[in-house]
Amino acid sequence: MPPPPTEQLFAVAAPGLEPALEAEAEAWGMRPRREEGGVVLEGPAGLHQEANVRLRTASRVLLRLGGFRAPDVGALTRGLAALDLGRVWNGTGTPRLLVAAHRSRVPAGAVLGAAARAWGVPGLARAGDLEEDDAEGLTLLARLEGDTCTVSVDTSGGLLYRRGYRQEVGRAPLRETLAAGLLVLAGYDGGEPLVDPMCGSGTFLIEGAWMSMRRAPGLERRFAFERFPGFAPAAWEALRARVQAEALSTPRAALAGFDLNAGALGTARRNARRAGVTLALERRDVKTLEAPGKTPGLVVANPPYGKRVGEGGELPDLYRALGATLKRAFGGWRVALLVPDEAVLIRALGLTGARSLPVRNGGLPCRCLLSPL
Known part of the structure; x- marks a missing residue:
């Protein structure tokens, strides 16, 4: 044969x-x-x-x-x-x-x-x-x-970060593909708790929930290959049905998000609803945050850069507060942070020995910091 x-x-x-x-x-x-x-x-x-x-x-x-x-x-x-x-x-x-x-x-x-x-x-x-x-x-x-x-x-058409659920974005949107990429780089497999202390519109949490549910990201969108002359609709629907059947109805682990901005939390709730997931979201200041639950997991965050959100002069204090909370409240957890490639901000976090990987977010040079706490 x-x-x-x-x-x-x-x-x-x-x-x-x-x-x-x-x-x-x-x-x-x-x-x-x-x-x-x-x-x-x-x-x-x-x-x-x-x-x-x-x-x-x-x-x-x-x-x-x-x-x-x-x-x-x-x-x-x-x-x-x-x-x-x-x-x-x-x-x-x-x-x-x-x-x-x-x-x-x-x-x-x-x-x-x-x-x-x-x-x-x-x-x-x-x-x-x-x-x-x-x-x-x-x-x-x-x-x-x-x-x-x-x-x-x-074969894709629109860029693959367009999953279909995020119809609203925060003031500094994070692409879904980048959020998922940082979770993969951090070794997240959906089986441990996930916390975002500055969750914004909820992209990290929703991507983490889909990973935890084993839900494929492309089930709710169209692709360029569907317009190819050789496209076989029946075979495609069979593949979609098989992939859909693999998904769980709920995440395997707890996911929690916090933000000081009530409007951002509302956006995160609506995005999560469209994605078919329920998130535990609460308005909290990062300075007073405590770890939810006793089981350690992964803390992930995309703190403000000063390019689109807030004033640059305030950022070192915010980064120092975030670093202090991580060390105080999340001992035994792991952390993955997407931060600008600016030495003063990275030093302010105080995560000595963190693994640093170069990435880009919206064209800006950034770093993915990975570290145990």
């Missing part, structure tokens, strides 16, 4: 989250290979659907359509013309093309014209970048590395 058809994917991760995405994909048996910007996955046909619906820390899932040598524009045009795009494009409409070139003798500006000639699409549109949150139309990616060109198609 011939081997089953296989797919090669590139799951895109936000800067710094590649290890989290690798660990997550490995846990699902997807055989990841980490590269800069994400992980390569290989598996049976339909793997792109499972990756989109399951992976919490991926920003996009790209399906590789083919690769070829492209030492010059002529070879590039011939290689593009030989690609079989039939399973993702029926020839109608105008796709968008994202071009990434590194050490290539073919100028990036010439790729759009070569693709337009090869595919007979004079009005081929140039895409911006992979961070564009565009849920409509077909987006292809041509990556030139030296003499090699690899062409992929975006």
Whole structure:
């Protein structure tokens, strides 16, 4: 018997989250290979659907359509013309093309014209970048590395942080994929208590609740692959039903959130309701906070940066108060904090010996601090 058809994917991760995405994909048996910007996955046909619906820390899932040598524009045009795009494009409409070139003798500006000639699409549109949150139309990616060109198609559509539950955000929104990534980096598996002392709109807690419930993040949204000519609705619904059946009705551990802002807590409650989870939320000042319950777990927080919330001059005092509360009230717990990459604020926390990982939040350089208490 011939081997089953296989797919090669590139799951895109936000800067710094590649290890989290690798660990997550490995846990699902997807055989990841980490590269800069994400992980390569290989598996049976339909793997792109499972990756989109399951992976919490991926920003996009790209399906590789083919690769070829492209030492010059002529070879590039011939290689593009030989690609079989039939399973993702029926020839109608105008796709968008994202071009990434590194050490290539073919100028990036010439790729759009070569693709337009090869595919007979004079009005081929140039895409911006992979961070564009565009849920409509077909987006292809041509990556030139030296003499090699690899062409992929975006299977996700809108960026995967859009789970569907967060219709309201706080003043400094945190993407769901980044929240989930920090939880994975902290070793959170949903089986221990989770506390957010500055919970804002509740993103950390809702992502943690879904992890605790074994609920896949992509069950309530649509994907670009649903518009592919080769899309099989019955097979997709069977996959969704199987993934849905794995979910528990309630979290396996307690989750609690605190915030001094009553409006933020209201937003967190409504977001949690839309996500189908119940959170213990209470208005409290971080300075007087006590650990809820006697079983230790993980404390996670995204304290204000001063870029969008509050005044920069107040931040060191706030960070000192947070650090003092963590050491006073949460002995035996672990902590994961997303903080700006500013030495004065990191020192104010007083978490000596914390593991520090570089990440980005909304384009700002940040640090994920991981430490036992």
